[in-house]
Amino acid sequence: MYDGIIQDLIDEFGRLPGIGPKSAQRIAFHILQTESFDVARLAQLLIDVREKVRFCEICGNVAEEATCSICRDPRRSPVSICVVEEAKDVVAIERTREFRGLYHVLGGAISPIDGIGPDDLRIAQLLGRLGDGTVTEVIIATDPNLEGEATATYLTRLLVQPGLTVSRLASGLPVGGDLEYADEVTLGRAFEGRRSVQR
Protein backbone atom coordinates (compact mmCIF):
# COMPACT_ATOMS: atom_id res chain seq x y z
CA MET A 1 0.00 0.00 0.00
CA TYR A 2 1.10 3.51 -0.82
CA ASP A 3 0.46 6.80 0.88
CA GLY A 4 -2.96 8.42 0.34
CA ILE A 5 -3.57 9.92 -3.10
CA ILE A 6 -1.58 7.52 -5.25
CA GLN A 7 -3.35 4.55 -3.62
CA ASP A 8 -6.73 6.26 -4.04
CA LEU A 9 -5.97 6.78 -7.73
CA ILE A 10 -4.93 3.11 -8.09
CA ASP A 11 -8.16 2.03 -6.37
CA GLU A 12 -10.26 4.28 -8.60
CA PHE A 13 -8.68 2.91 -11.80
CA GLY A 14 -9.15 -0.59 -10.42
CA ARG A 15 -12.91 0.00 -10.41
CA LEU A 16 -12.95 0.34 -14.21
CA PRO A 17 -13.77 -2.73 -16.32
CA GLY A 18 -10.80 -4.81 -17.44
CA ILE A 19 -8.26 -3.07 -15.19
CA GLY A 20 -6.76 -5.32 -12.50
CA PRO A 21 -4.68 -4.15 -9.52
CA LYS A 22 -1.34 -4.43 -11.40
CA SER A 23 -2.58 -2.43 -14.40
CA ALA A 24 -4.17 0.16 -12.11
CA GLN A 25 -0.81 0.63 -10.38
CA ARG A 26 1.05 0.92 -13.67
CA ILE A 27 -1.45 3.49 -14.96
CA ALA A 28 -1.35 5.57 -11.78
CA PHE A 29 2.46 5.73 -11.84
CA HIS A 30 2.43 6.53 -15.54
CA ILE A 31 0.13 9.47 -14.85
CA LEU A 32 2.25 10.60 -11.89
CA GLN A 33 5.55 10.41 -13.72
CA THR A 34 4.77 11.22 -17.37
CA GLU A 35 4.90 15.01 -17.63
CA SER A 36 3.53 14.94 -21.17
CA PHE A 37 0.32 13.23 -20.08
CA ASP A 38 -2.33 15.93 -19.79
CA VAL A 39 -4.12 15.19 -16.50
CA ALA A 40 -6.24 18.35 -16.72
CA ARG A 41 -7.59 17.25 -20.11
CA LEU A 42 -8.54 13.76 -18.91
CA ALA A 43 -10.10 15.23 -15.75
CA GLN A 44 -12.18 17.66 -17.83
CA LEU A 45 -13.29 14.96 -20.28
CA LEU A 46 -14.48 12.79 -17.38
CA ILE A 47 -16.70 15.64 -16.20
CA ASP A 48 -17.84 16.54 -19.74
CA VAL A 49 -18.72 13.00 -20.76
CA ARG A 50 -21.38 12.84 -18.05
CA GLU A 51 -22.59 16.40 -18.49
CA LYS A 52 -22.63 16.82 -22.25
CA VAL A 53 -22.96 13.38 -23.81
CA ARG A 54 -26.53 12.15 -24.11
CA PHE A 55 -28.48 9.69 -26.22
CA CYS A 56 -30.08 10.45 -29.58
CA GLU A 57 -33.83 11.04 -29.20
CA ILE A 58 -34.50 9.06 -32.37
CA CYS A 59 -32.16 6.08 -32.33
CA GLY A 60 -30.56 5.99 -28.87
CA ASN A 61 -26.98 6.28 -30.17
CA VAL A 62 -24.56 8.57 -28.28
CA ALA A 63 -24.94 12.23 -29.23
CA GLU A 64 -23.97 15.68 -28.04
CA GLU A 65 -27.11 17.26 -29.51
CA ALA A 66 -30.75 16.12 -29.39
CA THR A 67 -30.06 13.75 -32.29
CA CYS A 68 -26.90 11.88 -33.31
CA SER A 69 -24.74 12.60 -36.33
CA ILE A 70 -26.07 9.57 -38.22
CA CYS A 71 -29.75 10.49 -37.79
CA ARG A 72 -28.93 14.08 -38.86
CA ASP A 73 -26.99 12.96 -41.97
CA PRO A 74 -29.19 13.51 -45.07
CA ARG A 75 -27.06 11.06 -47.09
CA ARG A 76 -28.18 8.11 -44.96
CA SER A 77 -31.03 6.08 -46.42
CA PRO A 78 -34.18 6.40 -44.25
CA VAL A 79 -35.75 3.19 -45.58
CA SER A 80 -33.65 0.74 -43.62
CA ILE A 81 -32.97 0.49 -39.89
CA CYS A 82 -30.33 -1.71 -38.31
CA VAL A 83 -31.24 -2.72 -34.74
CA VAL A 84 -28.33 -3.18 -32.32
CA GLU A 85 -27.93 -3.67 -28.58
CA GLU A 86 -25.41 -0.94 -27.77
CA ALA A 87 -23.92 2.25 -29.23
CA LYS A 88 -20.60 0.35 -29.46
CA ASP A 89 -22.24 -1.94 -32.04
CA VAL A 90 -23.06 1.08 -34.25
CA VAL A 91 -19.37 1.90 -34.44
CA ALA A 92 -18.48 -1.72 -35.25
CA ILE A 93 -20.97 -1.82 -38.14
CA GLU A 94 -19.99 1.64 -39.40
CA ARG A 95 -16.42 0.37 -39.65
CA THR A 96 -17.51 -2.26 -42.21
CA ARG A 97 -18.91 0.48 -44.54
CA GLU A 98 -21.55 -2.07 -45.59
CA PHE A 99 -24.57 -0.21 -44.34
CA ARG A 100 -25.81 3.27 -45.28
CA GLY A 101 -29.17 3.29 -43.52
CA LEU A 102 -30.10 4.34 -39.97
CA TYR A 103 -29.71 2.58 -36.62
CA HIS A 104 -31.79 1.80 -33.59
CA VAL A 105 -30.00 1.14 -30.29
CA LEU A 106 -32.05 -1.04 -27.93
CA GLY A 107 -29.92 -0.33 -24.87
CA GLY A 108 -29.32 -4.00 -24.10
CA ALA A 109 -30.90 -7.39 -24.75
CA ILE A 110 -33.69 -9.42 -23.16
CA SER A 111 -32.19 -11.29 -20.20
CA PRO A 112 -34.56 -12.76 -17.60
CA ILE A 113 -31.59 -13.67 -15.39
CA ASP A 114 -30.60 -9.97 -15.16
CA GLY A 115 -34.25 -8.90 -14.87
CA ILE A 116 -34.24 -7.22 -18.29
CA GLY A 117 -37.48 -7.67 -20.18
CA PRO A 118 -38.75 -6.18 -23.47
CA ASP A 119 -40.15 -3.14 -21.65
CA ASP A 120 -36.65 -2.19 -20.45
CA LEU A 121 -35.42 -1.86 -24.04
CA ARG A 122 -36.19 0.87 -26.58
CA ILE A 123 -38.63 -1.36 -28.47
CA ALA A 124 -41.65 1.00 -28.30
CA GLN A 125 -39.48 3.73 -29.88
CA LEU A 126 -38.54 1.30 -32.67
CA LEU A 127 -42.21 0.54 -33.40
CA GLY A 128 -42.87 4.29 -33.41
CA ARG A 129 -40.29 4.75 -36.18
CA LEU A 130 -42.01 2.14 -38.34
CA GLY A 131 -45.44 3.79 -38.17
CA ASP A 132 -45.42 6.02 -41.27
CA GLY A 133 -44.28 3.38 -43.79
CA THR A 134 -40.95 5.04 -44.73
CA VAL A 135 -38.96 2.14 -43.34
CA THR A 136 -39.17 -0.98 -45.51
CA GLU A 137 -36.29 -3.01 -44.04
CA VAL A 138 -35.25 -3.86 -40.49
CA ILE A 139 -31.94 -5.68 -40.01
CA ILE A 140 -31.65 -7.27 -36.59
CA ALA A 141 -28.01 -7.20 -35.50
CA THR A 142 -28.15 -8.25 -31.85
CA ASP A 143 -25.20 -10.19 -30.37
CA PRO A 144 -24.91 -13.86 -31.40
CA ASN A 145 -25.36 -15.08 -27.82
CA LEU A 146 -28.29 -16.34 -25.74
CA GLU A 147 -29.67 -12.91 -24.85
CA GLY A 148 -29.13 -11.50 -28.34
CA GLU A 149 -30.85 -14.48 -29.95
CA ALA A 150 -33.82 -14.22 -27.58
CA THR A 151 -34.14 -10.51 -28.39
CA ALA A 152 -33.90 -11.17 -32.13
CA THR A 153 -36.59 -13.87 -31.94
CA TYR A 154 -38.85 -11.57 -29.93
CA LEU A 155 -38.41 -8.72 -32.41
CA THR A 156 -38.89 -10.98 -35.43
CA ARG A 157 -42.32 -11.99 -34.16
CA LEU A 158 -43.22 -8.43 -33.22
CA LEU A 159 -42.24 -6.90 -36.54
CA VAL A 160 -44.48 -8.92 -38.85
CA GLN A 161 -46.23 -6.20 -40.87
CA PRO A 162 -47.03 -5.72 -44.58
CA GLY A 163 -44.32 -4.04 -46.65
CA LEU A 164 -41.58 -4.62 -44.05
CA THR A 165 -38.65 -6.97 -44.64
CA VAL A 166 -36.97 -8.23 -41.46
CA SER A 167 -33.56 -9.89 -41.72
CA ARG A 168 -30.83 -11.05 -39.36
CA LEU A 169 -27.08 -11.07 -39.75
CA ALA A 170 -25.61 -14.34 -41.04
CA SER A 171 -24.05 -16.75 -38.57
CA GLY A 172 -21.11 -18.85 -39.67
CA LEU A 173 -17.39 -19.30 -39.55
CA PRO A 174 -15.40 -16.16 -38.77
CA VAL A 175 -13.23 -15.03 -41.69
CA GLY A 176 -9.59 -15.92 -41.08
CA GLY A 177 -10.58 -18.56 -38.52
CA ASP A 178 -9.74 -22.24 -38.43
CA LEU A 179 -12.58 -24.71 -39.06
CA GLU A 180 -10.95 -27.11 -36.64
CA TYR A 181 -11.27 -24.63 -33.77
CA ALA A 182 -14.84 -23.50 -34.43
CA ASP A 183 -17.29 -24.46 -31.67
CA GLU A 184 -20.03 -26.89 -32.68
CA VAL A 185 -22.84 -24.33 -32.54
CA THR A 186 -21.02 -21.99 -34.94
CA LEU A 187 -20.10 -24.87 -37.22
CA GLY A 188 -23.72 -26.10 -37.13
CA ARG A 189 -24.90 -22.61 -38.12
CA ALA A 190 -22.37 -22.49 -40.92
CA PHE A 191 -23.81 -25.74 -42.31
CA GLU A 192 -27.37 -24.56 -41.87
CA GLY A 193 -26.63 -21.31 -43.70
CA ARG A 194 -24.52 -22.88 -46.49
CA ARG A 195 -24.82 -21.12 -49.85
CA SER A 196 -24.81 -22.63 -53.31
CA VAL A 197 -21.74 -21.64 -55.29
CA GLN A 198 -22.91 -23.16 -58.60
CA ARG A 199 -24.63 -20.88 -61.08
Place this chain on the structure above:
Amino acid sequence: MYDGIIQDLIDEFGRLPGIGPKSAQRIAFHILQTESFDVARLAQLLIDVREKVRFCEICGNVAEEATCSICRDPRRSPVSICVVEEAKDVVAIERTREFRGLYHVLGGAISPIDGIGPDDLRIAQLLGRLGDGTVTEVIIATDPNLEGEATATYLTRLLVQPGLTVSRLASGLPVGGDLEYADEVTLGRAFEGRRSVQR
Protein backbone atom coordinates in the same frame (compact mmCIF):
# COMPACT_ATOMS: atom_id res chain seq x y z
CA MET B 1 -15.71 6.85 -34.66
CA TYR B 2 -18.07 8.54 -32.25
CA ASP B 3 -19.10 12.14 -31.85
CA GLY B 4 -16.67 14.46 -30.05
CA ILE B 5 -16.32 13.99 -26.29
CA ILE B 6 -16.83 10.24 -26.04
CA GLN B 7 -14.21 9.67 -28.75
CA ASP B 8 -11.85 12.14 -27.04
CA LEU B 9 -12.26 10.21 -23.79
CA ILE B 10 -11.62 6.90 -25.59
CA ASP B 11 -8.47 8.38 -27.17
CA GLU B 12 -7.25 9.72 -23.84
CA PHE B 13 -7.69 6.35 -22.10
CA GLY B 14 -5.97 4.72 -25.07
CA ARG B 15 -2.84 6.73 -24.26
CA LEU B 16 -2.46 4.98 -20.92
CA PRO B 17 -0.17 1.93 -20.69
CA GLY B 18 -1.80 -1.45 -21.27
CA ILE B 19 -5.11 -0.03 -22.53
CA GLY B 20 -5.84 -0.88 -26.15
CA PRO B 21 -8.60 0.70 -28.31
CA LYS B 22 -11.22 -1.91 -27.32
CA SER B 23 -10.56 -1.54 -23.60
CA ALA B 24 -10.54 2.25 -23.91
CA GLN B 25 -13.97 2.12 -25.54
CA ARG B 26 -15.32 -0.22 -22.90
CA ILE B 27 -14.01 2.01 -20.11
CA ALA B 28 -15.40 5.21 -21.67
CA PHE B 29 -18.88 3.67 -22.03
CA HIS B 30 -18.70 2.29 -18.52
CA ILE B 31 -17.97 5.79 -17.23
CA LEU B 32 -20.73 7.31 -19.37
CA GLN B 33 -23.37 4.80 -18.36
CA THR B 34 -22.54 3.78 -14.78
CA GLU B 35 -24.21 6.37 -12.57
CA SER B 36 -22.53 4.99 -9.45
CA PHE B 37 -19.05 5.66 -10.85
CA ASP B 38 -17.85 8.92 -9.31
CA VAL B 39 -16.33 10.90 -12.21
CA ALA B 40 -15.73 13.98 -10.06
CA ARG B 41 -13.62 11.94 -7.65
CA LEU B 42 -11.46 10.42 -10.38
CA ALA B 43 -11.10 13.85 -12.05
CA GLN B 44 -9.98 15.39 -8.72
CA LEU B 45 -7.52 12.56 -7.99
CA LEU B 46 -5.93 13.04 -11.42
CA ILE B 47 -5.29 16.70 -10.59
CA ASP B 48 -4.19 15.95 -7.01
CA VAL B 49 -1.76 13.18 -7.93
CA ARG B 50 0.32 15.63 -9.94
CA GLU B 51 -0.03 18.52 -7.52
CA LYS B 52 0.35 16.83 -4.16
CA VAL B 53 2.30 13.63 -4.65
CA ARG B 54 6.05 14.09 -4.65
CA PHE B 55 9.12 12.01 -3.96
CA CYS B 56 10.74 11.45 -0.54
CA GLU B 57 13.79 13.68 -0.11
CA ILE B 58 15.68 10.84 1.55
CA CYS B 59 14.82 7.67 -0.37
CA GLY B 60 12.95 8.78 -3.50
CA ASN B 61 9.79 6.78 -2.69
CA VAL B 62 6.39 8.41 -3.31
CA ALA B 63 5.32 10.74 -0.52
CA GLU B 64 2.83 13.48 0.23
CA GLU B 65 5.19 15.19 2.67
CA ALA B 66 8.93 15.97 2.40
CA THR B 67 9.72 12.40 3.45
CA CYS B 68 7.81 9.14 2.94
CA SER B 69 5.98 7.13 5.57
CA ILE B 70 8.73 4.48 5.67
CA CYS B 71 11.59 6.96 6.26
CA ARG B 72 9.51 8.65 8.98
CA ASP B 73 8.68 5.36 10.73
CA PRO B 74 10.87 5.03 13.89
CA ARG B 75 10.28 1.26 14.00
CA ARG B 76 12.22 0.72 10.75
CA SER B 77 15.84 -0.32 11.21
CA PRO B 78 18.22 2.40 9.96
CA VAL B 79 21.17 0.01 9.51
CA SER B 80 20.03 -1.61 6.30
CA ILE B 81 18.98 -0.10 2.99
CA CYS B 82 17.31 -2.00 0.17
CA VAL B 83 18.05 -0.42 -3.23
CA VAL B 84 15.27 -0.71 -5.84
CA GLU B 85 14.59 0.76 -9.27
CA GLU B 86 11.08 2.13 -8.78
CA ALA B 87 8.61 3.03 -6.01
CA LYS B 88 6.47 0.10 -7.25
CA ASP B 89 9.24 -2.25 -6.13
CA VAL B 90 9.03 -0.88 -2.58
CA VAL B 91 5.40 -1.95 -2.40
CA ALA B 92 6.24 -5.40 -3.80
CA ILE B 93 8.93 -5.94 -1.15
CA GLU B 94 6.78 -4.52 1.65
CA ARG B 95 4.15 -7.10 0.74
CA THR B 96 6.60 -9.92 1.59
CA ARG B 97 7.05 -8.57 5.17
CA GLU B 98 10.63 -9.89 4.98
CA PHE B 99 12.38 -6.56 5.30
CA ARG B 100 12.17 -4.02 8.13
CA GLY B 101 14.92 -1.62 7.05
CA LEU B 102 14.81 1.45 4.79
CA TYR B 103 14.71 1.80 1.01
CA HIS B 104 16.48 3.73 -1.69
CA VAL B 105 14.67 4.25 -5.00
CA LEU B 106 17.10 4.78 -7.88
CA GLY B 107 14.45 6.03 -10.31
CA GLY B 108 15.35 3.49 -13.02
CA ALA B 109 18.27 1.37 -14.14
CA ILE B 110 21.39 1.92 -16.21
CA SER B 111 20.41 1.51 -19.85
CA PRO B 112 22.79 2.84 -22.50
CA ILE B 113 20.19 2.08 -25.22
CA ASP B 114 17.72 4.47 -23.54
CA GLY B 115 20.49 6.97 -22.78
CA ILE B 116 20.28 6.37 -19.00
CA GLY B 117 23.66 6.41 -17.28
CA PRO B 118 24.59 6.27 -13.57
CA ASP B 119 24.33 10.07 -13.30
CA ASP B 120 20.64 9.90 -14.20
CA LEU B 121 19.91 7.72 -11.18
CA ARG B 122 19.80 8.67 -7.49
CA ILE B 123 23.21 7.08 -6.83
CA ALA B 124 24.92 10.17 -5.34
CA GLN B 125 22.05 10.40 -2.81
CA LEU B 126 22.61 6.73 -1.92
CA LEU B 127 26.33 7.34 -1.28
CA GLY B 128 25.36 10.35 0.83
CA ARG B 129 23.24 8.11 3.06
CA LEU B 130 26.20 5.78 3.67
CA GLY B 131 28.55 8.53 4.83
CA ASP B 132 28.07 8.49 8.63
CA GLY B 133 28.49 4.73 9.12
CA THR B 134 24.97 4.04 10.43
CA VAL B 135 24.18 1.82 7.46
CA THR B 136 25.96 -1.54 7.59
CA GLU B 137 24.03 -3.46 4.94
CA VAL B 138 22.94 -2.62 1.40
CA ILE B 139 20.66 -5.10 -0.36
CA ILE B 140 20.57 -4.56 -4.11
CA ALA B 141 17.11 -5.48 -5.40
CA THR B 142 17.17 -4.24 -8.99
CA ASP B 143 15.13 -6.10 -11.63
CA PRO B 144 16.56 -9.48 -12.77
CA ASN B 145 16.95 -8.25 -16.38
CA LEU B 146 19.82 -6.81 -18.43
CA GLU B 147 19.49 -3.23 -17.16
CA GLY B 148 18.92 -4.29 -13.57
CA GLU B 149 21.93 -6.62 -13.63
CA ALA B 150 24.15 -3.88 -15.10
CA THR B 151 23.01 -1.48 -12.39
CA ALA B 152 23.60 -4.07 -9.66
CA THR B 153 27.11 -4.79 -10.96
CA TYR B 154 27.88 -1.06 -11.11
CA LEU B 155 26.64 -0.50 -7.56
CA THR B 156 28.45 -3.57 -6.21
CA ARG B 157 31.78 -2.16 -7.40
CA LEU B 158 30.97 1.33 -6.14
CA LEU B 159 29.92 0.24 -2.67
CA VAL B 160 33.13 -1.51 -1.60
CA GLN B 161 33.84 0.13 1.75
CA PRO B 162 34.89 -1.15 5.17
CA GLY B 163 32.06 -2.20 7.49
CA LEU B 164 29.46 -2.39 4.69
CA THR B 165 27.90 -5.68 3.59
CA VAL B 166 26.46 -5.61 0.07
CA SER B 167 24.12 -8.41 -1.04
CA ARG B 168 21.82 -9.16 -3.94
CA LEU B 169 18.50 -10.97 -4.07
CA ALA B 170 18.74 -14.68 -4.95
CA SER B 171 18.01 -15.77 -8.51
CA GLY B 172 16.37 -19.13 -9.10
CA LEU B 173 13.20 -20.99 -9.87
CA PRO B 174 10.00 -19.10 -9.06
CA VAL B 175 7.99 -20.77 -6.31
CA GLY B 176 4.99 -22.63 -7.72
CA GLY B 177 6.60 -22.75 -11.15
CA ASP B 178 7.36 -25.75 -13.33
CA LEU B 179 11.03 -26.71 -13.79
CA GLU B 180 10.22 -27.84 -17.31
CA TYR B 181 9.08 -24.37 -18.31
CA ALA B 182 11.91 -22.39 -16.71
CA ASP B 183 14.12 -20.58 -19.23
CA GLU B 184 17.74 -21.73 -19.39
CA VAL B 185 19.19 -18.62 -17.77
CA THR B 186 16.92 -18.96 -14.73
CA LEU B 187 17.61 -22.69 -14.51
CA GLY B 188 21.35 -22.00 -14.82
CA ARG B 189 21.12 -19.49 -11.97
CA ALA B 190 19.17 -21.96 -9.87
CA PHE B 191 22.03 -24.50 -10.30
CA GLU B 192 24.69 -21.91 -9.60
CA GLY B 193 22.93 -20.81 -6.41
CA ARG B 194 22.07 -24.35 -5.19
CA ARG B 195 22.08 -24.79 -1.43
CA SER B 196 23.15 -27.75 0.63
CA VAL B 197 20.27 -29.39 2.45
CA GLN B 198 22.44 -31.75 4.51
CA ARG B 199 23.35 -30.74 8.00
